Amino acid sequence: MALGPRLDLRQSQSLVMTPQLQQAIKLLALSNLEIETFIGDALESNPLLEAGEMREQQGEAPAEPEMRDATSAEGERALDIDSSALDQDRDTGDWSAPMAMGGGVDGPDLENREGGELSLADHLELQIGPAAPDQRSAFIARHIVGLLDEAGYLTAQLRDVAGTLGVSLAEVEAALDVVQSLDPTGVGARSLSECLALQAKEADRYDPCMEVLIDNLDLIAKGAFAHIRRICGVDEEDLAEMLNELRSYDPKPGLQFGGTTSAAVVPDILINAGKNGAWDIQLNQATLPRLMVNRTYYVELRDGCPGKEARGWLSEKLADANWLIKALDQRQKTILKTAAEIVKQQDGFFRKGVSELRPLTLKTVAEAIEMHESTVSRVTSNKFLHCERGTFELKYFFTSGVGGGEDGEGASAEAVKARIKALTDAEDPKKVLSDDALVELLKAEGFDLARRTVAKYREAIGIGSSVQRRRAKKLAGIG
Numbered sequence: 001m002a003l004g005p006r007l008d009l010r011q012s013q014s015l016v017m018t019p020q021l022q023q024a025i026k027l028l029a030l031s032n033l034e035i036e037t038f039i040g041d042a043l044e045s046n047p048l049l050e051a052g053e054m055r056e057q058q059g060e061a062p063a064e065p066e067m068r069d070a071t072s073a074e075g076e077r078a079l080d081i082d083s084s085a086l087d088q089d090r091d092t093g094d095w096s097a098p099m100a101m102g103g104g105v106d107g108p109d110l111e112n113r114e115g116g117e118l119s120l121a122d123h124l125e126l127q128i129g130p131a132a133p134d135q136r137s138a139f140i141a142r143h144i145v146g147l148l149d150e151a152g153y154l155t156a157q158l159r160d161v162a163g164t165l166g167v168s169l170a171e172v173e174a175a176l177d178v179v180q181s182l183d184p185t186g187v188g189a190r191s192l193s194e195c196l197a198l199q200a201k202e203a204d205r206y207d208p209c210m211e212v213l214i215d216n217l218d219l220i221a222k223g224a225f226a227h228i229r230r231i232c233g234v235d236e237e238d239l240a241e242m243l244n245e246l247r248s249y250d251p252k253p254g255l256q257f258g259g260t261t262s263a264a265v266v267p268d269i270l271i272n273a274g275k276n277g278a279w280d281i282q283l284n285q286a287t288l289p290r291l292m293v294n295r296t297y298y299v300e301l302r303d304g305c306p307g308k309e310a311r312g313w314l315s316e317k318l319a320d321a322n323w324l325i326k327a328l329d330q331r332q333k334t335i336l337k338t339a340a341e342i343v344k345q346q347d348g349f350f351r352k353g354v355s356e357l358r359p360l361t362l363k364t365v366a367e368a369i370e371m372h373e374s375t376v377s378r379v380t381s382n383k384f385l386h387c388e389r390g391t392f393e394l395k396y397f398f399t400s401g402v403g404g405g406e407d408g409e410g411a412s413a414e415a416v417k418a419r420i421k422a423l424t425d426a427e428d429p430k431k432v433l434s435d436d437a438l439v440e441l442l443k444a445e446g447f448d449l450a451r452r453t454v455a456k457y458r459e460a461i462g463i464g465s466s467v468q469r470r471r472a473k474k475l476a477g478i479g
Contacts, residue, residue: 024327028375031266032266035331047301048294050293121146128182137175140167149254152195152255154176184256186250186253192251193215195249200246203245213242266284270283270385272387293318293325338394342385353418357415358399396414420454432469435451
């Protein structure tokens with residue numbers, strides 16, 4: 001068969017998101033202070049927009065009354081489009097779509113909205129594109145980056161990440177490998193041992209002896225150097241060299257970057273006790289300037305437009321201004337709706353404290369408010385809630401369930417950690433509780449946990465082993 005050039009006409013269907021919808025999705029992920037910055041940029045670029053006084057009460061129209069009445073239903077439909085678009089993207093497997101977290105969207109650059117010090121998340125996201133083998137892997141890697149704590153550690157379970165994104169565990173593990181390959185070395189680790197192992201591999205020092213040493217960091221903390229030499233099969237000189245190598249590694253690589261962690265936290269949502277045991281939930285109006293269209297100026301410009309091109313430009317600016325006001329209004333409704341459901345689900349926390357924190361997932365909230373899970377994820381990103389117990393990131397209220405009792409629900413990880421801390425704080429200095437003893441005490445209180453789980457949570461909140469605590473209390477003269 002002869003080969004030669006030819007023209008083929010093909011017809012296909014694909015999901016295309018408008019620039020406005022892409023921007024609306026990104027607005028959900030911005031905090032109130034970031035929205036304030038974004039509005040400032042919009043005021044400079046659109047002569048028809050102007051900032052009014054701060055809103056005095058929740059629910060006040062963000063624009064002229066007739067505009068809100070005419071567009072409320074449209075705003076709700078826009079949110080439905082967001083959810084369905086994300087659904088279709090996940091079903092078809094087209095992970096190269098523009099809304100994939102953090103990249104590839106033309107238009108206003110919302111990612112580089114801060115001009116200060118580069119944050120850890122920003123530094124890692126700049127590297128993901130070249131490091132990831134494809135868009136799907138990059139999407140998952142960006143999600144993992146969003147879950148890292150300020151030290152660069154991943155505290156979420158990979159199985160939970162897979163469930164949230166609707167992907168296989170193998171894909172999440174592959175994406176984690178991408179994150180762990182980024183600079184600084186050690187980010188994405190799930191434990192101190194894994195963090196040090198990643199740095200040892202990078203330095204080409206991860207031989208079998210170093211592997212055994214890193215796997216037994218608890219022996220180093222106890223000072224059991226004779227035992228370490230025996231299991232590593234090295235002499236004193238080699239062990240000293242290996243320990244010096246370990247000391248040169250950074251146990252918290254994420255702290256090399258400041259960014260948003262150095263700035264003062266301004267809450268986006270305010271929670272106060274209301275009447276009859278209810279909760280009063282409001283957005284922080286101090287950071288939400290009122291945005292409106294200057295219709296008088298619009299009429300003056302329209303009457304003075306010399307030609308068709310100028311009138312077209314003016315109509316475009318009016319449409320942009322109207323859309324932005326509607327989008328911000330819809331964002332406000334969505335945040336309040338999500339926050340109200342979180343408060344409802346975690347009512348015990350707000351009344352009694354962390355011991356009453358329940359297991360909660362994005363999916364649970366999304367189903368309750370009839371929105372897509374990814375929409376809830378964006379709403380809870382970079383948002384802080386202030387109540388009488390302090391200021392908390394919205395992500396704080398989403399915790400996995402552990403130690404299920406007879407009801408099968410279990411308790412949140414934060415509640416278990418709080419109980420472990422209470423038990424160790426109250427222990428008799430002459431009879432320090434071992435992990436086995438903690439397991440029994442927690443089981444008596446309804447927390448059915450394995451010993452290794454108790455040890456993991458104890459280490460996560462910085463509480464030493466029973467040997468370390470006994471030694472510390474003896475040195476402090478307690479008991």
